[in-house]
Amino acid sequence: MSQSVATGIAPVQSVARGRRSSLTRSRIRAAWTFIAPTVIVLALIAGWPLARTIWFSFTDASLNNLNDYEFIGFENYLASYGGEWFGLLTDPDWWHAVWNTVWFALVSVSIETVLGTVVALILNAAFPGRGIMRAVILIPWAIPTVVSAKMWNWMLHDQFGVINDMLLNLGLIAAPITWTANPDTALWTVVMVDVWKTTPFMALLILAALQMLPGDIYEAARVDGVHPVKVFFRVTLPLIRPALLVAVIFRALDALRVFDLIYVLTANSRDTMSMSVYARQQLVDFQEVGVGSAASTLIFLIIALLVVITMVAGRVRFGEEAR
Amino acid sequence: MADVVLKNVQKSFGRARVIHGVDLDIRDGEFVVFVGPSGCGKSTLLRLIAGLEDITGGDLFIGGERVTELPPAKRGIAMVFQSYALYPHMSVYDNMAFGLELAKSSKQEIDQRVREAARMLQIENLLDRKPRQLSGGQRQRVAIGRAIVRDPKVFLFDEPLSNLDAALRVQTRIEIAKLHTDTRATMIYVTHDQVEAMTLADRIVVLNAGRIEQVGSPLELYHRPANLFVAGFIGSPQMNFIECQVAGVGPDEVLVHLPNGSSVAVPVAPDGVQPGETLTLGVRPDHVQVSSRGPLTGRVELVEELGENHLLYVETGQGSRITVREPGDARHEAGSTVTLDLAPEFCHLFKTSGEALPARNRAAGSALSSPSRMTSSIA
Numbered sequence: 001m002s003q004s005v006a007t008g009i010a011p012v013q014s015v016a017r018g019r020r021s022s023l024t025r026s027r028i029r030a031a032w033t034f035i036a037p038t039v040i041v042l043a044l045i046a047g048w049p050l051a052r053t054i055w056f057s058f059t060d061a062s063l064n065n066l067n068d069y070e071f072i073g074f075e076n077y078l079a080s081y082g083g084e085w086f087g088l089l090t091d092p093d094w095w096h097a098v099w100n101t102v103w104f105a106l107v108s109v110s111i112e113t114v115l116g117t118v119v120a121l122i123l124n125a126a127f128p129g130r131g132i133m134r135a136v137i138l139i140p141w142a143i144p145t146v147v148s149a150k151m152w153n154w155m156l157h158d159q160f161g162v163i164n165d166m167l168l169n170l171g172l173i174a175a176p177i178t179w180t181a182n183p184d185t186a187l188w189t190v191v192m193v194d195v196w197k198t199t200p201f202m203a204l205l206i207l208a209a210l211q212m213l214p215g216d217i218y219e220a221a222r223v224d225g226v227h228p229v230k231v232f233f234r235v236t237l238p239l240i241r242p243a244l245l246v247a248v249i250f251r252a253l254d255a256l257r258v259f260d261l262i263y264v265l266t267a268n269s270r271d272t273m274s275m276s277v278y279a280r281q282q283l284v285d286f287q288e289v290g291v292g293s294a295a296s297t298l299i300f301l302i303i304a305l306l307v308v309i310t311m312v313a314g315r316v317r318f319g320e321e322a323r
Numbered sequence: 324m325a326d327v328v329l330k331n332v333q334k335s336f337g338r339a340r341v342i343h344g345v346d347l348d349i350r351d352g353e354f355v356v357f358v359g360p361s362g363c364g365k366s367t368l369l370r371l372i373a374g375l376e377d378i379t380g381g382d383l384f385i386g387g388e389r390v391t392e393l394p395p396a397k398r399g400i401a402m403v404f405q406s407y408a409l410y411p412h413m414s415v416y417d418n419m420a421f422g423l424e425l426a427k428s429s430k431q432e433i434d435q436r437v438r439e440a441a442r443m444l445q446i447e448n449l450l451d452r453k454p455r456q457l458s459g460g461q462r463q464r465v466a467i468g469r470a471i472v473r474d475p476k477v478f479l480f481d482e483p484l485s486n487l488d489a490a491l492r493v494q495t496r497i498e499i500a501k502l503h504t505d506t507r508a509t510m511i512y513v514t515h516d517q518v519e520a521m522t523l524a525d526r527i528v529v530l531n532a533g534r535i536e537q538v539g540s541p542l543e544l545y546h547r548p549a550n551l552f553v554a555g556f557i558g559s560p561q562m563n564f565i566e567c568q569v570a571g572v573g574p575d576e577v578l579v580h581l582p583n584g585s586s587v588a589v590p591v592a593p594d595g596v597q598p599g600e601t602l603t604l605g606v607r608p609d610h611v612q613v614s615s616r617g618p619l620t621g622r623v624e625l626v627e628e629l630g631e632n633h634l635l636y637v638e639t640g641q642g643s644r645i646t647v648r649e650p651g652d653a654r655h656e657a658g659s660t661v662t663l664d665l666a667p668e669f670c671h672l673f674k675t676s677g678e679a680l681p682a683r684n685r686a687a688g689s690a691l692s693s694p695s696r697m698t699s700s701i702a
Contacts, residue, residue: 214411217410217411220404222395222396223395223400224421224469
């Protein structure tokens with residue numbers, strides 16, 4: 001130490017530089033140590049199955065014997081035999097499932113966003129029993145989907161269901177409705193149950209965003225005499241927009257993958273079949289691992305595409321401070 | 324332009340009463356400052372005038388009209404908040420125009436008023452920016468601009484400078500004073516900073532625990548505090564308080580014994596005090612001098628040099644401490660023993676109830692300002 005001081009400034013600087021780079025190196029090493037478990041776990045539980053599914057989609061694998069398969073290229077997706085086209089992309093059932101899923105996601109997420117905002121605004125207001133209300137509203141979200149779907153199945157039952165009974169007694173309908181079997185009502189019924197179940201989730205996310213808003217700007221708006229409705233559309237909505245879009249993307253991701261709710265409520269009905277239900281049917285019922293994997297791969301691509309479109313359209317930037 | 328009259332205004336939150344019947348007359352064009360320690364109710368009182376809180380009892384009149392139950396927007400007021408309260412997603416221009424869009428003003432008129440206010444506050448070049456791109460001082464100017472465009476009868480300021488740094492605070496204070504001379508609007512200003520209160524106010528309202536302690540011009544409060552609380556609150560460093568006993572009573576003066584046995588004849592009206600009664604003598608640090616004459620003796624505990632003057636903290640026995648302010652550099656060191664002289668004509672006497680004995684022939688009395696004093700001359 002005394003030596004380096006005695007010999008001048010240069011050695012001190014080089015010591016400092018050496019120390020800094022070793023510090024940087026140890027920081028980088030620490031960073032990798034911390035993210036390594038996550039990277040490994042993600043690679044194992046998400047990366048590997050995804051890669052395997054994509055691989056299977058290019059084979060003729062069957063559920064009977066997963067070890068005996070051949071690479072067949074894009075034939076699961078699209079193939080031509082003697083001038084006729086075959087494969088997933090020509091299957092009207094698949095496109096029907098895609099349409100069902102997109103329609104379901106669009107309608108249910110829209111309704112949930114509007115209702116969730118309304119509920120969040122109510123829960124954000126000060127009223128007695130607010131804490132209890134905030135807890136109670138989460139109950140539909142806390143019930144496992146299979147349980148709530150079964151529960152709704154019974155409530156919607158065409159002969160013994162409480163809903164038909166109530167509507168008959170009120171005189172709103174003349175005959176019981178087969179809610180989940182009737183093609184006209186089946187998909188709407190699924191949407192209704194999904195809205196019942198996931199509105200609390202939206203409300204909770206939006207409530208969190210509302211609680212981040214500064215209170216004083218609302219007082220400024222009161223002094224300015226701005227009508228509350230205008231305050232909502234001109235002040236509140238723009239300010240919670242980033243959080244709202246994140247919530248919408250989360251919900252849309254869930255809705256596009258919807259399986260359990262539809263499967264329990266309507267089984268393999270073609271009228272309500274979603275992309276996931278279709279993939280499961282190919283994979284398990286028809287034992288066509290190749291076609292099922294191709295469907296799963298397309299689900300992955302469709303969801304990725306829709307999310308990217310939403311993010312670009314909504315100018316969502318993760319990681320940027322939401323202001 | 325309007326006067327503001329509070330008649331027995333009260334406020335309770337549930338069972339907790341925070342404002343205990345305030346009566347106050349604020350004249351048209353006057354600059355009134357509410358001061359007081361934290362939790363004294365000064366902000367609450369301002370919010371009652373603004374209409375952001377409901378008045379629990381009593382009445383409020385602005386410009387002769389009873390506004391007790393009117394919403395804030397109908398009271399003809401504009402408010403500047405401590406935290407600026409700008410809409411973060413709107414440009415400076417939109418922040419100022421937002422309140423006007425509803426008043427059914429034409430686009431042209433809105434534009435004219437916004438630009439006029441921006442010119443007045445020298446923020447014309449910032450009109451397209453978002454609040455987050457502005458410094459604290461610029462944000463506060465935008466907030467003031469938003470108040471100006473409303474062309475209110477009464478401006479309300481809720482500690483507008485407390486989020487600014489010291490230099491900016493002085494500068495913005497001067498601008499607010501200038502705004503007052505330019506617009507001649509009635510202004511009510513809340514602060515805990517007595518320098519702001521002294522420099523800006525035509526009249527200061529000292530509040531404590533939801534009650535008005537005293538209302539008066541800055542110098543009136545400084546020279547003739549009505550009670551112990553005001554005496555201790557106004558002036559920095561704080562007034563010295565010494566417990567004393569009445570030794571004799573004359574028509575125009577009261578003779579008191581200090582704890583060390585010496586006596587001082589203070590020229591105040593006796594107001595019914597009797598010999599033997601315990602009083603509190605108050606004297607500002609500027610009116611105590613180091614002098615061989617006495618009557619107090621003590622040991623210098625600490626010296627603070629401030630450049631243009633210095634402070635001596637002198638222990639005078641029994642744990643009581645006297646602060647002395649003298650001009651120039653200190654001539655005494657910590658640890659040395661000094662004798663202190665009080666200027667009797669600048670001493671105050673307070674009864675045990677806290678009430679001051681009325682001063683007689685107080686030299687400072689002639690310096691009392693008229694209410695129409697121009698604030699800009701102070702700034």
